[in-house]
Each structure stands twice: as C-alpha cells, then as structure tokens.
Amino acid sequence: MRRLGRSDPKRVLLVDDEERILTALCRSLRREGYELVTAQTPREALKRLAEQSFDAVLTDHKMPRMTGVELLAKVARLQPNAARLLITGWSQAVSDKEIEAIEIDAVLPKPWEDSELKDALRKALG
Amino acid sequence: METTPSLVRIVVLTRAEGRESSRDTLDALTQLGGDVEIELVRDASACLAAASGGKVDAVLLDRASREVCAPVLQALGRAGPPIIIVTDDAGEGPALDAFRSGAADCVRVGPDYADVLPVVVLEQLQRWRKQRARGVAERRIRDLQRYNDDIIQNLNSALLVVDRDGCIVTANTTAEEILAPGPGGLVGRSVWEWLADQTPEQSVIGQTLNEGVRFKGAETKIRLPDGSVIPIGLSCSPLGADTDDDPAAGSSGRGAVAIFQDLSEMKQLERQVRQTEKMASIGQLAAGVAHEINNPMGFIHANLFQMTEYLGDLRQAWERVEDLQKVIHDLAAGDDPGAGLKAIRTASDALSATARELDLDFVQTDFAKALRESQDGAERIRHIVKDLRDFSHQGSDECIEADVNECLDSTASIAWTMMKHSVVLEKEYCDLPPIRCYPAQLKQVFMNLLVNAYQAIEEKLGDGGGTGRMKIRTEERDGGVSISICDTGNGIEPQDVNRIFDPFFTTKQVGAGTGLGLATSYSIVRRHDGRMDVSSEPGEGTTFTIWLPFSGPAAL
Numbered sequence: 001m002r003r004l005g006r007s008d009p010k011r012v013l014l015v016d017d018e019e020r021i022l023t024a025l026c027r028s029l030r031r032e033g034y035e036l037v038t039a040q041t042p043r044e045a046l047k048r049l050a051e052q053s054f055d056a057v058l059t060d061h062k063m064p065r066m067t068g069v070e071l072l073a074k075v076a077r078l079q080p081n082a083a084r085l086l087i088t089g090w091s092q093a094v095s096d097k098e099i100e101a102i103e104i105d106a107v108l109p110k111p112w113e114d115s116e117l118k119d120a121l122r123k124a125l126g
Numbered sequence: 127m128e129t130t131p132s133l134v135r136i137v138v139l140t141r142a143e144g145r146e147s148s149r150d151t152l153d154a155l156t157q158l159g160g161d162v163e164i165e166l167v168r169d170a171s172a173c174l175a176a177a178s179g180g181k182v183d184a185v186l187l188d189r190a191s192r193e194v195c196a197p198v199l200q201a202l203g204r205a206g207p208p209i210i211i212v213t214d215d216a217g218e219g220p221a222l223d224a225f226r227s228g229a230a231d232c233v234r235v236g237p238d239y240a241d242v243l244p245v246v247v248l249e250q251l252q253r254w255r256k257q258r259a260r261g262v263a264e265r266r267i268r269d270l271q272r273y274n275d276d277i278i279q280n281l282n283s284a285l286l287v288v289d290r291d292g293c294i295v296t297a298n299t300t301a302e303e304i305l306a307p308g309p310g311g312l313v314g315r316s317v318w319e320w321l322a323d324q325t326p327e328q329s330v331i332g333q334t335l336n337e338g339v340r341f342k343g344a345e346t347k348i349r350l351p352d353g354s355v356i357p358i359g360l361s362c363s364p365l366g367a368d369t370d371d372d373p374a375a376g377s378s379g380r381g382a383v384a385i386f387q388d389l390s391e392m393k394q395l396e397r398q399v400r401q402t403e404k405m406a407s408i409g410q411l412a413a414g415v416a417h418e419i420n421n422p423m424g425f426i427h428a429n430l431f432q433m434t435e436y437l438g439d440l441r442q443a444w445e446r447v448e449d450l451q452k453v454i455h456d457l458a459a460g461d462d463p464g465a466g467l468k469a470i471r472t473a474s475d476a477l478s479a480t481a482r483e484l485d486l487d488f489v490q491t492d493f494a495k496a497l498r499e500s501q502d503g504a505e506r507i508r509h510i511v512k513d514l515r516d517f518s519h520q521g522s523d524e525c526i527e528a529d530v531n532e533c534l535d536s537t538a539s540i541a542w543t544m545m546k547h548s549v550v551l552e553k554e555y556c557d558l559p560p561i562r563c564y565p566a567q568l569k570q571v572f573m574n575l576l577v578n579a580y581q582a583i584e585e586k587l588g589d590g591g592g593t594g595r596m597k598i599r600t601e602e603r604d605g606g607v608s609i610s611i612c613d614t615g616n617g618i619e620p621q622d623v624n625r626i627f628d629p630f631f632t633t634k635q636v637g638a639g640t641g642l643g644l645a646t647s648y649s650i651v652r653r654h655d656g657r658m659d660v661s662s663e664p665g666e667g668t669t670f671t672i673w674l675p676f677s678g679p680a681a682l
Contacts, residue, residue, distance in 0.1 A: 017547075018421045018424075018425070020422075020425045020499050020502075020503065021421060021424055021425050023425070023495075023499065024424065024425035024428035024429055024432070024496075024499075025428070027428065027429065027432045027492065027496065028428055028431070028432065062417055063547070064546075064547035064548065065547065065548075065591040065592075066591075089416070089417060089420035089421070089424065090413075090417070110420060110421070110423075110424040111420075111423050111424045111426075111427035111428065112424065112427075112428065114428065114431045114432075
C-alpha cells in the first residue's frame, strides 16, 4: 500500500537471529509494497544502518550480544526518523519507561498476528 | 595356700557350763596365729545374733547339745559362715548327722584335738574366703553382663551376632524391630532368611563369615517377612579369637557381628534432593527453552496464515481453469466453432492474467517452501519437548543398560537453547558400548556440569560480549566410559578446588544456586561406582572428568 505523494517504497529493516522468522516476516509483508532488508545479527543490522537510511526498523529482542531494546536505542541515535518496533516472545522485554525513553512505536508479541503486524507498520510509517 | 588370714572372727557356742568347758578349744584356736577374735556364747539365739552381719568367719559349736545346735544349723547351714561341730561322741553317726544338717566339718575330741582343730578351722576359713571372693566375682560378672546388655539393647543401630552358619545368636531390640521376625524373636533364626536376591556367599555377612572380610557402611538390601525390600547400611566384622592371627584359616572362628541401619528414610531424602536439584536446573533453563519453542511457533503460525492466503490464490486460479474447461466443453458441444474458439482465447487470457496477477509461480514455490520450513519448526519443538520430558522424568530406580552418548547429547541440546548465543560447542563422541546405569541420574549430572560451564563462561565474558568455547568428549577407558566437559570460563581458585563437591559450598551470589548441584552430582557418580575429577586454571577454564565403569554400580 503506497503512501500518497511518495514514489519510493518505504524501506524496512527486519532484524532477528532466526532465519526462518525473517522469511516468515517477509512473507507476511510481501504485498505491503515495502522494500524489505533483513539482518540476522545486531552487528549486521548496524552495518545496514550505516549503508542506507530506513523508514522503519523491526527487531527481535533476545539476540546474541545485544538485545533488541539496545539496538533500538542505537537506531534512535543513528536514524532518529526511522520508526522503531520490537517483536518479542518475552513479555518482560521492555518496561514502559524504556518504551518512552527510546520512543518505541510498537511492541508486538511472538507469535504475531498478520493483521496486527501490518497495522502496526502502517501506523508507524504513516 | 595362704597361711593365717588378717583378722579372723570366730563365734564359739559353748556348753552351758561356761568358759572352762571350752578351755581346750580356746587353747587350740590360739594356734591359728595372727589376729583371732573369739566370741563366746552360751545359747543358740546369742550365737545367731553374733553370726549375723556377715563379719564372722567361722562358727564353732563346741559339744553343744543337738537341741542347741539345730536352730543354728538351720539358720546358717547353707548360706553363712562355715559351721564346725566339735563332739565327743564316738562313731560316725554324729558326724554324718552333722554334715546332713549343714555343718561344714566335724571334729571329735581326742588326744590330737589341739593339733587337729586349728587345721580344720584354717581349712574352713580359707574355703569360706574363696567362696566369698567367688560371690563377689559372680556379682561383678552379673553387673558387667547387665551393663553390656543395656548397651546392646539401647543402641540406636541394630546389632546381630551370627555363628559361622549364619544362625542368629544375639540380636538387640532395634534389630528385632527392623527385621520383624514375628513371635519367637530373632535368636535361633537363620540370617539368610532375610536375603534379597542373593546367595549367602554373595552377601556381606556371608563374605565376612567365609573370608573374614570387614565391611564398613556397605549399602545392601534385605527382604522383610512381609515381602518388602529395604535398603540398609551395614558394618560387619568377623568374631573369633584366631581371626587376626591366622588370616589364611579363612573361616571366621566364632562367627560375625553386624551393625546396620534402615536407610529407607535417608534414600527418600536423597531422592527428594536429587529431584529438587533437577528442577532447579530446569528452572535455570526455562527462559532458553521457552525461546526455543516460541520462535518456531512464531514462524509456523505466520506460515500457516500465509499458506491459507496462497490457497486462496490457487483457488482463484483454479476458478479460471474451470471457466476454461467449461468453454472447451461448450465448444465441443456447440455448433459455432468460430465463437467457441474466441471464447477459449478469452478464458485462456483470463487464466494467464490471474496467474500473473497472483504471481502463481512464486506462490507455488513459496507454498512448498513455507510448508517445509514449518515442518522443520514443528520437528524442532517436538525434539526439545521430548528432551525436556526425558530430563524431567523421575527415572525409575532400576539400573538399566543405556547409551552414554545419547544421554549426554540429549541433555546438551536442552542446555544449548540457553547457551547458543555465547558459546561455541564442540562435541567429540566416541563409539561406546552401553553401560549399566541410572540414565536419568546421569543426565542430571551432565546438566549440572553444562550449566556450571556455561555460567563460568558468562562470568568471564561479562558485559563484553564475544563467545566462549565448550567441549564435550566421550571415550572408552580402563573398562569404562570417560566423559569430559571443559570450558573456557573463569576457572576455579586453587583453594576452592577441594571444596567444590561439598554440600552448600558455592562461589555464586546469594540466591544464584542451591549449592547442592556438584554435591548431588558427586554422590550420583559414586553410586555408579565411578569417579569425578576436576582440573582448573583460574582465568583460563575448567575441565570436569567423569569415569563410569561398564559394569555399573557394584551389586551388593
């Protein structure tokens, strides 16, 4: 679904250490019209962030050596205009304080509902 | 033979006529030498009064009449000091009467009287002294016996003495309570009646009796009369004067003495501790395991949704196929070929358009891919749940043949869920024959060591990130299996190495562990008749090595 007035598709960075989760996320978002870029480690994600600008970053929380919350904090500094979304199976991943401090746009549960995911992204990008 | 005693007290019952009538007796008695105290009395009651109190060494009835002697003899005859009768009657009759009535000796007054009397009195005095000494000794023996009995009966442990055939000779109250022999008690029964699945030669007591082996705290089982089997801790030693001197003799002399306790309660507590430890280690892994289940659930769930959409797309395409089919059918049945062919083209175009719109090629490939990925995900969940269930399972108390590699690997895959972010795990399994063991307990030991290794690595890495290395290895050695788990964690300080197997010793923070993990693991390995060692380099890493014999726990 394209945003009126913008000809370029929105670029979304998907970060999760589980490859099949990334595949599944791409499947869910296939028809949304986004340019999807994936990264399997926080380090890889930071590399991508250094190379291009993103309209949104959607990340898992439990990852090797850096959590999703820590990554989003970095994103807030590196690309403050990018929307920040967390998707996690761990309900205590992030406190309300942190959500405010880092300005996280949405926290999605894992497993996620297809419609919930699409709506959250649309809202964050809209 | 002693000569004269120290102080001798003699009571002399004389005739009514008075002192002078016993002149010869008194003179004769001076020949005894030493300290002799003589009390002269004139009637039976005075005699008895003087002789009571136990301080008199002899009583002389000096030519007193039978009526006077009779009460004295009756009262003192059997249980008092010796009574010597002096008579001037001729013949054996009076002497025999005297002995029958309880006199110790009889002296006839004659020409040798002055020589004979002291000898007789002396002899009786010595006999009387020996008797009293024996009485004291007998009392002492009885007291000692009672003392020993008290000790034996009041022991908290059960005590049995058996003869060399295994017949029970002595048993204390605790033994009666534990063995429950029923009416008649234990003494006289055969101790082999309580064996559980063993021959007498195989049993602990049997080995003590046949080979003189001493056992201390041996764990074995016995069968009670009601059929139940209980574990006992048994110490057994041979009883016999020759045992120490002649070990080659083999037999145990008099028999064996065994002390034992019922270990049922202790075993129950041990089981509880093991289960608690196991649950504690599962608790440590819960987050990792949940993640390991939740992630596959995530993509399975999403894929199922997508596959439903794909199915919808395929249905849509199929509708176009059906349209085309219908048109072909109508053409075949109809009479206007021109119009029919046009219709076919239209329908065919519609099908192509739909296929393009829906990107059917992609849908078909991706559908298959999504299905495969979901199947893999489901398999992963199945596997982790199975490993977890196997690990949590109480485990029967039976010793069975099991594959150590499989035990180790299944435990490692559970622990892996927690470790995978910060540990590179190397596995080196050797081909191993099965060993006799309690697999659930072994898995618990492996889990404990893996978790400890992981925590050591985490501590060393700190907040810095990076990875540590862990290596698990199995190999065959010395008639058993050697399993080693080494890590590149922060190691153990030399002063702590000897204490790490102590219960409740821990280097972790308060609340971070029960402190019982290694102690429980150590006791499990010992139960398997195995060994557990550790070597560590502070700052570099630690290696735990377990060795287990193929034959498993020694059967007792």
